[in-house]
Amino acid sequence: MVGDEARGPAREGQGGIRRFIGKLKQVTYGMAAHDMTRTALRTRASMEHLFILVTMGDLVGVPILPPYYSLRLLPYVVPQVSTWKRRMLREKDLTDAMF
DSSP, X not given: OHHHHHHHHHHHHHHHHHHHHHHHHHHHHHHHTHHHHHHHHHHHHHHHHHHHXXXXXXXXXXXXXXXXXXXXXXXXXHHHHHHHHHHHHSOOOHHHHHO
């Protein structure tokens, strides 16, 4: 038991160093890769909305693809249709392109 007491402060010091290294990793990620990650997610969302527009465009009056293919893809697209409609029918502003 005497040996456990001697290890206590050393383990606390190691935990503090690990926390500091973890925080340093988060700051480095925030400075280096956060903007790239947000851009990639925004691009992915735009591509998904474009895909839904091509397949389900007749829901908003854009007949691009024959309905047969749209019906085949419908089970995969149903969870995203409501948010897609909201985004497509939303009024756009100049500031939307900037941010």
